[in-house]
Each structure stands twice: as C-alpha cells, then as structure tokens.
Amino acid sequence: MKKINILILLIIVISLFSVGTVAAQGGTDDISDDEVNAIAKQLFCPVCENTPLDVCETQACKQWRELIRLKLSEGWTEPEIKQYFVDNYGARVLSEPPAEGFSLLVYFVPPAIILVGIVVLFRAFKQWKDDDDEINALEAEASSTSTGEATNPDEDYLARFEEEMRKQD
C-alpha cells in the first residue's frame, strides 16, 4: 500500500512538470475603445455623409470599428489599417484626403483664396486711406489759399473750379 501511494505521488509530481505553460493570448479584449477611436475618428462613416466613424452609431460603423479592433489585435499599425480601408472602400473614407492627384487642390486652393483675399483687402484699405489723405490735402489747400471765404467744402471746390477755368481762358 505504501509503495502504491509513493507511485501515485510520483506520477502526480511528474505530471506537474509535463504540463506546459500556456501564455494568455492578447485578443480583441485587450484593445481599448480609445485605441480604436483614435483610428476611427480619421475615417468617415460609409453610409452617413461627413460623420466620423468614432461617433457614428449605424450598424455599418459598428462593423467597421470592430474590424479596426480586430486589425489592431493582429498587430496592424495605424497606416496599415487606414490603407486597408482605402483599398477596400475608397479614398473618400478618409477624413483627410490624400495629398495626391485632384485632392491636392483641397490643400492649395483655400490658402490661395485666403491669401488673395488678404491682398485685395490690403489694397482696398490702402486706397481708402489714400483717398482720405487726398481729400484732407485738398481741403487744407482750399482753406489756406482763399481769404474771407465760406468754410463750406462745396463752395471751396466751386471756387477752385472757377479758378481753373480762368487759367484756361
């Protein structure tokens, strides 16, 4: 009986050493919502227009977010995941258009329009200021050359006009 007990104990001990360790695998549960949404907010909902994927509640958006989670759990990087979506669903799923082809206009046209607008406004303000300065100079000249005249600007211009006409005669 004693030998049997020792044998059983020995088998148990040997069995313990034969059991391999099983590492816990990182499944999709290890991927946080923040990690998923960090990529999802760079994509647009495929059904709703101009709705970021991280805030969209449609079934299609939920599927896409789960797909992002799956890809992250498989070790895909953010650029790889975004490229995957572009390859499968088109470049329009990106919230930021790629800087290539016709999409380049999106990056150049608005700044160009703003720049042109600034130039136009600057020149307009400058012209208004020049006009004001010229009017002030004419008024000062009219008041310094005339004696005992009325301070009405219309009369000043009329007097100046008459003077010019006399010079031409």
Add this chain to the structure above:
Amino acid sequence: MTEENTPENTAPNRGMPLWIQITVWTVLVALLVVVFMGLIRAREGNVQAGAETESFDFTMPLFEGYYYKDAQEVSLTDLRGKIVVLNFWATWCVPCQQEAAELEEAWRFYEPDGEVIFIGVDYVDTEPEARDYLKEYDITYPNGPDMGTEISQAFRIQGVPETYFLDRDGVVQHVQLGPFRSTDQIKSIVNSLLAE
C-alpha cells in the same frame, strides 16, 4: 485746355495689376466650374435604363465559395451574351434581407439554362459580416465586395438595395430601386429580356 489738366492725366491709376486680376478671375471661374460639375453629377442620380455599361466596365473579385465558373473575379465584358442581374446589397440593409430569398429563388430557377447570371455586389461591408449574411440567407450566386466602391460609384447608386438588369449587349434595360416584391417580379423582368 492745357495738356497737364486733361482728365486722363489727373486721376492716378489705383487698380490692381492686370496679372493679379487675370489670376483671381481664372481661379474663381475654375472653382465655379468644379462646383458646377459637382452639382451636375449630384443631380444625375443613378444610372438609368438605356445606359451602356461599356464605358464603366469593371472587374470584381469574388468571395471564396462564390466564384463564377471557378473564376475568382468577374467582369461585365466576360458576361456578354448573357442576361445579367446585378444586385447591390449590404448586411446592415433591412430591405436587402427582405429580398434575399426572392433573388436566390430566381437564381436557382435560371441557373440550369446558363442564359442568366446573378451577381451580388456587397457595398461597404466587412468580409466576415458579408459571408455570414450569404450563409444565413443561403445565397449561392456569385458575390463579391465592391473594392474601393468603384462599381457603386460607376452606377451612381443612391442606396441599397438596387438591382440593374443588363441585356446580352451589356445595356441597362431595367433598374429596380428598393427590394423586389416577389420572385415573380424578378422573373417577369428577366423573361422580357430573354424574349428579345
């Protein structure tokens, strides 16, 4: 009137340089053209009956298990000579689920003769979801993803489901927006094309 007092010599030129004016107007006109083209396209709507698909032929990969004659991809030009029923669907589309059984029934009716081909185009789904959907509704006709949404853009679909019936020459003869009411409705359309 002395020369120095002529009207032409009294007012200084304060306008913008000509090259700036030309540039600004050119950019504005170009932007208007782009916006106009976008509006035209938005108002076009989906492809209508009579449209020839030669101008927007496509090659579509097929899901494994849903090949066409063992081919992993299919193009419209390959299908010339047959009546093509092109159905756009999505797993999140409830009306698509409503017509799934009718489409499969119609496919099984026409498949033995080889004159009609049904093609399912999956719109913006993930593959696992798409495959679950096909399995759930026991769909057997060729199906594949619309890579890059190129096919749906070519047909300018407005939603799902949409079904396009093409004759033997690849010309769109009938467009069904929304789900079919019955299998007989599908057969009626296909039979009219077979009779031509």
